Amino acid sequence: MQHAKPAMAGLAVLAFTAACSPSQPSDTNQDNMALQAFPAVTDADGYVDTNFSATYRDHLRTLASDEFEGRAPGTRGEELTVDYVRSVYEQAGLVSMTDDTYTQMVPMARIAPSRVTNMQFSGADDSNEFSYRQQMMGWTQRITDAVEVEDSDMVFVGYGIVAPEYDWNDHAGLNVEGKTVVMLVNDPGYATQDESLFNGNAMTYYGRWTYKFEEAARQGAEAAIIIHETGPAGYGWGVVAGGSPVRFSLKTDDLNSHRAKIEGWVTEESAQTLFNHVGMTLDEARERALSSDFTPIELNRQMSMIVENEIEFFETANIIGKVEGSLYPDEHVIYMAHWDHMGTDPISGAIFNGAQDNASGAAALLSLAEAFGQGEQPERSIVFLMVGAEERGLLGSLWYGEEPLLPLDQAVAGINMDMQNMYGPMRDFVVVGWNNSDMQDVAAPFVAAQNRYLAPETNPETGFFYRSDHFSLANKGVPMLYAKGGIDHFEKGKAYGREMYEYxxxxxxxxPADEYDPKWDLRGMQQDLWVYFRVGYELANTRRWPQWAPGNEFEAERLATDHLRQD
Structure with missing residues (x-):
């Protein structure tokens, strides 16, 4: 294992001084503290003092203010956000990678359904239908005025997974061209809790509903339906059916014609009626789906459905700056966070300021950009990637993954910051996606230096690793660290931390209640910023190339680019 170099001598903004004795933060006096960044050592109690980069709180408070109107894509709030982030990049001396604008425009489509029929079924014996929102949800991701599925044969394909690294193929020997596939949510590992099957309780990418729709489309399905179950999905039916039916997508040349015409969900109870027609219970179907030699089941039903849309095109921005590497400028470390939130409610006028989600992560990225931008030049480049449209489906990061400004085969690794800790110093540094890559090994010595410990997420079955922007780069093979302070508070213990997390x-x-609070205890944020900085500095100034864990679903993509790297 290679070790980090000593702290950069000229890094005035990051004076690695010994921490003072800890003291309790006051409500607002931290705003006026002198600029003092993330100490390299800690006191006897193990956490850094209350001094932190004063600009962090300023960035957080500004981005989460009413003036920014909830930072929705395509609004005045976006314009203000872009201008603010650009000004910080410029003052920090970051290089623009897009003609001095610091912006990469992301083409978007808003797909608003104007008419959605019930899901209708017919067969040899009778016909019936599932009602919209009550028993089913359906939509199209195709950017078109209308789609229609008519009398499409239905087939149960188990979990709908094709995973070579797990020797699993639910579509083996099956042609679903023009058919409607019905699938279970999550993956066989969760269903069995067998650690030797997929990743046991921890969801893999193959368990995500987004993957299942993508795979169904690759197989040629006309429609793709997932059976909802609260446990393996990680949320109730109300989350599926109760939200806005409006969808967002990237505007691509094919206008998403590669997607299945219809995507959707049905309730567990509704799914049982489908299996009744083939003399099978849903429990029996689940059991059969757990076999690696599972055979798809024809449901002897045909499905019909129509969706009509109103389409609107617009653009949003990724905001990107770079610190140029002195020796290996193409090789680069990526810091990323999303700047967007949900905007303003058009009826009540309430502003969704998104202070924790994700002004907290955006402010962290800006603080790190200032630190690196005003320091000595690293050997590798460091890219600061502030992505948009995360709340619209990770679309800004998805676009960057398809249209990177530096080749992703030269991306050393990345760190994502989303919903940071506002509740004080925490002993645990929680890694979302435990043991997915050796990025947590890079972080481990810096966490230990703070008298803290690495910890896995407590609910890996919900698949949070696949639900934030780093996934778009992980899917291209880039090892990503998504980690932050957890619930084990240095002074108040785990009960307090858990209470804050649940709150x-x-x-x-x-x-709308997610607003900036001047009473937030940002000592924990200082802890995490120092770790983020040290991990990035280590990777930017050594020849280290982090890798995915053997057998991980992203390993093959990474290994395919090894021959392009300089060692």
Missing amino acids: LFAELYHK
């Missing part, structure tokens, strides 16, 4: 998701997440 965040119950009362603030995706609600």
Whole structure:
């Protein structure tokens, strides 16, 4: 293992001084503290003092203010956000990679359904239908005025997975061209809790509903339906059916014609009626789907459905700056966070300021950009990738993954910052996607230097690793670290940390109440910023190339580019 170099001598903005004794933060006096960044050592209690880069709180407060109107793509809030981030990049001395604008425009389509019929079924014996929102949800990701599926034969394809590294193919020997495939959510590992099957309780990429729709389309299906179950999905039917039916997509040359015409969900109870027609219970279907030699089941039903849309095209921005590497400028480390949130409610006028989701991560990226931009030049380049349209389906990062400004085969690794810790110093540094890559090994010594410990996420079955922007780069083979302070508070213990975590998701997440609070204890944020900085500095100034764990679903993509690298 290679070791980090000493701290950069000229890095005035990152004075690696010994931490002072910890003290409790006041409500607002931190705003006026002198600029002092992330200490390299800690006190006897193991956490850094209350001094932190004063600009972090300024960035957080500004981005989460009412003036920015919830930072929705395609709005005045986006314009203000782009101008603000650009000004920070310029002052930090970052290089623009797009004609001095620091922006990469992302072509978007808004797909608003004006008419969605019930899902209708016919067969040899009778016909019936599932009602929209109550028993089924359906839409199209095709950018078109209307799609129609008529009398499409239905077939149950188990989990709908084709995973060579797990020797699993639910579509083996089956032609689903023009058919409607019906699938279970999650993957066989979760269903069995068998650690030797897929990744046991922890969801793999193959368990994500997005993958299942993509695979169904690759197989030529006309429609793709997932059976909803609260446990393996990680959320109730209300999440599926209760949200806005409006969809967003990238505007590509094929206008998403490669997607299945219809994508959707049916309730568990509704799915049972489909299996009744072939003399089978849903439980029996689940059991058969757990075999690696599973044979698809014809359901002897035909499905029909129509979706009509209103289409609107617009652009949003990724905001990108770079610190040029002195020796290996094409090789680069990526810091990323999303700047966007949900905007303003058109009826009530309430502003969804998204302070924690994700002004907190955007402010972290800006603080790191200032630190690296004003320091000595690293050997490898460092890219600061502020992506848009995360709340619209990770679309800004997806576009960057398809249209990178530096080749992704030369991306050393990346760090994603989404929904940061606002609740004080935490002993645990929680890695989302535990043991997915050796990126957590890179972080480990810096976490230990703070008298902290690495910890896996507590709910890996929900697949959070595949639900933030780093996934778009991981899917291209780039090892990504997605980690942050957890719940084990240095002073108040795990009960307090768990209470704050539950409060965040119950009362603030995706609600107008997610606003900046001057009483937030940002000592934990200082901890994490220092780790993020040290990990990036280590990778930017050594010849290290992190790798995915053997057998990981992203390993093959990484290994395919090894021959392009300089060692």
